[in-house]
Amino acid sequence: MIELKFNIEGGDFDSAGTASSETKKKLQQLNVDSKVIKRTVVALYEGEVNIAAHAYRGVVTVKVSDHQILAILKDEGPGIADISRAMMVGFSTASPKVREMGFGAGMGLPNMKKNADDLQIESTPGVGTTVTMSFVF
Amino acid sequence: MKVSELVKELNLVVFSGENHLNREISGGYVSDLLSDVMGNAREGNVWITLQTHRNVVAIASLKELACILLVSSLVPEQSALDHSNQEGIPVLGTSLSTFEIAGLLYQKIKIAR
Ligand SMILES: Nc1ncnc2c1ncn2[C@@H]1O[C@H](COP(=O)(O)OP(=O)(O)OP(=O)(O)O)[C@@H](O)[C@H]1O
Ligand SMILES: [Mg+2]
Numbered sequence: 001m002i003e004l005k006f007n008i009e010g011g012d013f014d015s016a017g018t019a020s021s022e023t024k025k026k027l028q029q030l031n032v033d034s035k036v037i038k039r040t041v042v043a044l045y046e047g048e049v050n051i052a053a054h055a056y057r058g059v060v061t062v063k064v065s066d067h068q069i070l071a072i073l074k075d076e077g078p079g080i081a082d083i084s085r086a087m088m089v090g091f092s093t094a095s096p097k098v099r100e101m102g103f104g105a106g107m108g109l110p111n112m113k114k115n116a117d118d119l120q121i122e123s124t125p126g127v128g129t130t131v132t133m134s135f136v137f
Numbered sequence: 138m139k140v141s142e143l144v145k146e147l148n149l150v151v152f153s154g155e156n157h158l159n160r161e162i163s164g165g166y167v168s169d170l171l172s173d174v175m176g177n178a179r180e181g182n183v184w185i186t187l188q189t190h191r192n193v194v195a196i197a198s199l200k201e202l203a204c205i206l207l208v209s210s211l212v213p214e215q216s217a218l219d220h221s222n223q224e225g226i227p228v229l230g231t232s233l234s235t236f237e238i239a240g241l242l243y244q245k246i247k248i249a250r
Contacts (some may be wrong), residue, residue: 055188101171111175
């Protein structure tokens with residue numbers, strides 16, 4: 001099994017995409033099916049950007065085993081009070097500055113749901129959020 | 138049609154990625170919402186946008202888009218330029234508006250098919 005780890009700082013949009021980009025390279029080296037790589041990369045990017053946009057800091061862990069990619073995104077942040085509401089297309093609490101950059105369409109979590117084979121969100125308001133996604137191949 | 142042919146035919150500015158203009162174009166996508174592009178753009182698409190920052194390049198690279206096309210004479214930020222040269226994603230530009238350039242791109246792609 002291969003494990004990758006990335007630290008993400010809240011507000012750091014310049015580094016956003018590093019975890020997904022590095023993971024993509026690794027999966028390509030491992031000859032994972034390109035459709036699976038595409039799905040993984042979309043969901044992972046949305047997850048890491050959500051930490052940058054909505055949390056204070058977080059760690060992304062990606063574990064690749066024979067037939068599965070597991071991505072765990074654990075952050076310290078405000079948490080999500082109403083997860084089913086957050087999952088709705090168009091729901092966003094992004095700041096005006098973040099929206100100006102083109103984030104904040106409220107499509108990130110729906111993209112993650114669509115692209116992952118399984119998505120679990122655990123969140124404690126005032127403490128943080130852990131998003132776990134798996135991709136099977 | 139290749140990106141290099143599009144550059145010539147639509148008289149586009151090449152800001153970066155000069156060495157990566159031989160990609161084949163599969164179609165176009167017009168959006169300034171990054172998650173929309175992440176979710177719906179397709180490999181080989183020309184991405185027409187007014188966003189000029191580094192994340193646009195990150196997304197285009199992850200999605201393996203053909204190129205980024207900035208409208209209305211907008212200029213990419215330096216960090217976007219640096220990143221696009223690293224990732225091999227051309228950033229192009231036009232003085233035309235989104236509406237006008239999308240119309241022209243649509244025609245070119247349709248004829249090329
Ligand atoms: N890690 C997180 N910590 C705290 N809140 C979060 C987190 N992830 C998502 N949210 C909340 O869920 C909402 C919806 O998230 P989603 O990713 O769908 O949209 P967005 O990030 O606002 O915009 P987009 O992803 O389209 O750029 C966010 O606006 C935010 O309120
Ligand atoms: Mg998001």
